[in-house]
Amino acid sequence: xxxxxxxxxxxxxxxxxxxxxxxxxxxxxxxxxxxxxxxxxxxxxxxxxxxxxxxxxxxxxxxxxxxxxxxxxxxxxxxxxxxxxxxxxxxxxxxxxxxxxxxxxxxxxxxxxxxxxxxxxxxxxxxxxxxxxxxxxxxxxxxxxxxxxxxxxxxxxxxxxxxxxxxxxxxxxxxxxxxxxxxxxxxxxxxxxxxxxxxxxxxxxxxxxxxxxxxxxxxxxxxxxxxxxxxxxxxxxxxxxxxxxxxxxxxxxxxxxxxxxxxxxxx
Numbered sequence: 001x002x003x004x005x006x007x008x009x010x011x012x013x014x015x016x017x018x019x020x021x022x023x024x025x026x027x028x029x030x031x032x033x034x035x036x037x038x039x040x041x042x043x044x045x046x047x048x049x050x051x052x053x054x055x056x057x058x059x060x061x062x063x064x065x066x067x068x069x070x071x072x073x074x075x076x077x078x079x080x081x082x083x084x085x086x087x088x089x090x091x092x093x094x095x096x097x098x099x100x101x102x103x104x105x106x107x108x109x110x111x112x113x114x115x116x117x118x119x120x121x122x123x124x125x126x127x128x129x130x131x132x133x134x135x136x137x138x139x140x141x142x143x144x145x146x147x148x149x150x151x152x153x154x155x156x157x158x159x160x161x162x163x164x165x166x167x168x169x170x171x172x173x174x175x176x177x178x179x180x181x182x183x184x185x186x187x188x189x190x191x192x193x194x195x196x197x198x199x200x201x202x203x204x205x206x207x208x209x210x211x212x213x214x215x216x217x218x219x220x221x222x223x224x225x226x227x228x229x230x231x232x233x234x235x236x237x238x239x240x241x242x243x244x245x246x247x248x249x250x251x252x253x254x255x256x257x258x259x260x261x262x263x264x265x266x267x
C-alpha cells in the first residue's frame with residue numbers, strides 16, 4: 001500500500017513538471033513590457049526567451065531587466081493539422097519583411113520607402129530589437145503605444161510592422177503630410193512637436209529625422225525604374241554602395257541636411 005502511494009506521488013510530480021515545462025509564460029520587464037514565450041533559459045548575463053517551438057525564434061533580454069515571470073492565462077496556440085480546403089483558401093501570412101511592408105503600407109496608404117527608411121533607423125531590420133528604453137521590434141513600438149494601436153504582441157513582426165505603419169499614417173494625417181513633423185513625433189512624441197511648433201531641438205531627434213530623409217531620398221534617386229518593385233529589393237538597396245546616376249528629384253527631396261539638421265522654410 002505504501003509503495004503504491006509513493007508511485008502515485010511520483011507520477012503527480014512528473015505530470016506537474018511536464019505542464020510547467022511546456023506551459024506558456026510571460027516575462028515582466030522593468031519598463032512595464034510583457035513578453036509572452038514558451039520557455040526560457042539563462043545564458044550568462046542574459047535570459048533567452050523562446051517565442052515559439054522553433055529553436056531560432058527567440059529574444060535575449062538582460063537578466064537585470066526582468067522583474068519576474070508569470071504564467072500565461074492561456075497556453076500558446078498549437079498549430080492544427082492542415083485540413084483539405086474545399087472553399088477559397090485563406091490569405092497567407094506575410095513571410096518576409098518586404099511582404100509585411102508592402103501589405104501594411106498599402107492598407108495604411110503610406111509610401112513603402114518611408115516605412116523602410118523608418119525601420120532602418122529604428123531597428124536596422126532586426127525583429128528582435130529591444131531598446132534600452134523598452135521599444136520593441138522592427139518599428140520599435142513602446143508598450144503603451146503598441147497597446148493603443150491594438151498590437152497584442154509587439155514582438156510579432158507582422159503585427160509590429162502593421163502597428164508602426166498605422167502610427168506613422170496617423171502622424172502624417174495629424175501634421176498634414178509634413179514628413180519632418182511626423183518623423184519628429186514618431187521619435188520624440190507629438191507633444192514635443194506641438195511644444196516647439198516643429199522639430200524639437202534635440203540632437204537625437206534631429207539626427208534621426210535627417211537619417212530617415214536621407215535614406216528615403218536615396219531609395220527614390222537610386223532606381224526610379226524600380227519604384228513599384230518588391231519592398232524587399234528596396235530594403236537591400238540601403239545596404240548597397242554601388243553609385244547610380246541621379247535623376248529628377250523625388251517627392252520630399254526638398255528636405256536636405258545641413259550640419260545634421262533638415263533644411264526647410266519652416267525651420
